Structure formats: structure tokens, C-alpha cells
Amino acid sequence: MDSEGPTLFADGPSVDMTRSTEEDSLVDGPLISSDALHSVIRREFQTVPTSYQAGLLSLLHILYVVLSICVAVLCVLKLGQEEVCMKVLGNVDGSSAIVFGKVCLWVLVLLFTGCVQHHHNQVRSRGYLQFYRQTQRLKQLPLTIHSAGNVFLLVLMGTRLPQTVHTYMLLSVLGLELLVAVPCLLFYTVKVMQFNSQRAAPDVSQEELSHNYSVTSLPTETGFRGGSSLEEVVEKQADLIEYLKQHNTLLSKRLLNLTAQH
Missing domain, CATH: 1.20.5 (Single alpha-helices involved in coiled-coils or other helix-helix interfaces)
Structure with a gap:
């Protein structure tokens, strides 16, 4: 009886000891430091390439407006160089050439918006939710502005105005569209370049760091705040x-x- 008691008593702690050592080995094993993790995240950071596309689209928009002014002055208002207009445009009217160019520019803006949406969806899936929300409406503005410009051009084409007034109104719409769309593209380009240069960790990792290094941290975006809508x-x-x-x-x-x- 005396020999069996210590044996049973010894077996119980041995099982607990092995179990605890296995659990301790999982918990107390060599962990990766937070600095190493963030360095790996920075190496795996993928930039958003749409800043170059936005800059190219801005240049094309400026070039289109400059060429439209030249066509309107030389070919529509007929202030000279009519022979050159006949050679370049052929039988196409100057106003029609400007409208055709506007349609091509709108198609480019539409393709740009689709490409931007694709890249921003990837950014969203990688956890950069704040950047996605900051640029959610900004990336749609160029297409909205160009679509509104197309509506004004259709209304202008439907009205019977004198040729000179019609041409000046057409150039005014194109100029106003340029003054609104290009700054939006440039502001979007700056936002994307800042995001690419920061090479920050995903939002969740940044919130974990803020909780670890600040004792009195403010509520983060993932929680509910009084000013936020449901x-x-x-x-x-x-x-x-x-x-x-x-x-x-x-x-x-x-x-x-x-x-x-x-």
C-alpha cells in the first residue's frame, strides 16, 4: 500500500509537469520582436502605381484643352490658317473635332477610374482602410466632373446660338472643367505619393502599437464614438x-x- 501511493502521486504531477512544460515551450519560446515584424511588413509593402497615371491624365487633359483652343480659334472662328485646318481635319467640322476629342478624353478618365478602383480595392484588402476611405470620394471626382462637362456640352449643342457665342461657350466649359478636374487629380497624386513614401503598416498594426506604447490612448477608428454614425x-x-x-x-x-x- 505504501509503495503504490507514492507511485500514483508521482504519476499525476509528471503528467501535469509535461503538459505545463509543453505549454510553456509554446508560450515562452523564441518570439519574433515587433521591430522585426514591422520591418518585414515594410519590405512586403506594395505601392499604389496610380500616381503616374493621374499625372499622365492631367497632362493629356491640359494638352486637349490647348489643342481645342487652337482648333476653335483657327478652324471654327476662322481667324486664319484655314488651309492647315482643311489638311489636318479634312471634312470634319472644328466643333465636331473638339467634341470627338472630349469623348476620347472621357473614355480615358473612365479607364483611369476603373484602374484606380482596382488598386484601391487591393489596398483595402491589405488593411489600409483609412487611406481607402480618405480617397474614396476623391478618386471618383474626375469622372464626375468630366461627365458633368459632357452634359453641359450636350445642352450647348442642343441650343441654337450664334457660331461665335457657341464657340466661346464651348471653350468656357472646357476651361472650367480643366480648372476643377486637374487640381483634383494633382491632390489625389499627392495623397498617393505620401502613402507610398510612408510605407506604413496596416491600420490594425498601427492601432496595436498605439495601444502598446500609449497608456491613455484615445478610442480608435474600429470602436464606436459618439460622433460616428451607426x-x-x-x-x-x-x-x-x-x-x-x-x-x-x-x-x-x-x-x-x-x-x-x-
Whole structure:
């Protein structure tokens, strides 16, 4: 009886000790430092290439307006160089050439907006929700402005105005469109270049750092604040949940790859 008691007593703690050592090995093992993790995130950072496209589109818009002014002055108002206009445009009327150019420019803006939406969706899936929301309306402004310009041109074409007044009104619409659309593209370009130069970590990682290094931290964007509408909070949380799901899937794949290597 005396020999069996210590044996049973010894077996119980041995199981607990092995279990605790296994759990401690998982918890107290060599962990990756936060600096190393953030350095890896910065190396894996993917820039948004739409700043070059926005700059090119701005140059094309300025070039189109300059050429439209030349065509309107030389070919529509017929202030000289009519032979050159006949050689360049042929039988096409000067006003029609300006309208055709406007349609081509609108198609380029439409393609640019689709490309920007594609890249910003990728940025959103990588966890940069704040940048996505900051540029959500800004990236749609050029297409909205050009579409409004097309509406004004259609209204102008439907009215029966004298040729001179019609031409000046046409140039006024194009000039106003240029003064509004190009600054929006330039501001968007600056935003994207700042985002690319910062090479910041995803929003979730930044919030974790703010919680770790600041004791009295303010509420973050993922929580509910009194000034936020319920729809905005739900949308932000949905974006965050979607990102965390994709992030966990990626981490699981990396863990499986590391396990297979070892």
C-alpha cells in the first residue's frame, strides 16, 4: 500500500509537469520582436502605381484643352490658317473635332477610374482602410466632373446660338472643367505619393502599437464614438473583419509552409 501511493502521486504531477512544460515551450519560446515584424511588413509593402497615371491624365487633359483652343480659334472662328485646318481635319467640322476629342478624353478618365478602383480595392484588402476611405470620394471626382462637362456640352449643342457665342461657350466649359478636374487629380497624386513614401503598416498594426506604447490612448477608428454614425461604424467593422479573415488565412498558409519545411 505504501509503495503504490507514492507511485500514483508521482504519476499525476509528471503528467501535469509535461503538459505545463509543453505549454510553456509554446508560450515562452523564441518570439519574433515587433521591430522585426514591422520591418518585414515594410519590405512586403506594395505601392499604389496610380500616381503616374493621374499625372499622365492631367497632362493629356491640359494638352486637349490647348489643342481645342487652337482648333476653335483657327478652324471654327476662322481667324486664319484655314488651309492647315482643311489638311489636318479634312471634312470634319472644328466643333465636331473638339467634341470627338472630349469623348476620347472621357473614355480615358473612365479607364483611369476603373484602374484606380482596382488598386484601391487591393489596398483595402491589405488593411489600409483609412487611406481607402480618405480617397474614396476623391478618386471618383474626375469622372464626375468630366461627365458633368459632357452634359453641359450636350445642352450647348442642343441650343441654337450664334457660331461665335457657341464657340466661346464651348471653350468656357472646357476651361472650367480643366480648372476643377486637374487640381483634383494633382491632390489625389499627392495623397498617393505620401502613402507610398510612408510605407506604413496596416491600420490594425498601427492601432496595436498605439495601444502598446500609449497608456491613455484615445478610442480608435474600429470602436464606436459618439460622433460616428451607426452605418459608418458598421461599414468600418465589416472592412476590418474582412481584412482580419484574409490576414489569418495568409498567416495559416505561412505557418503550414514553415511546418512543412521543418
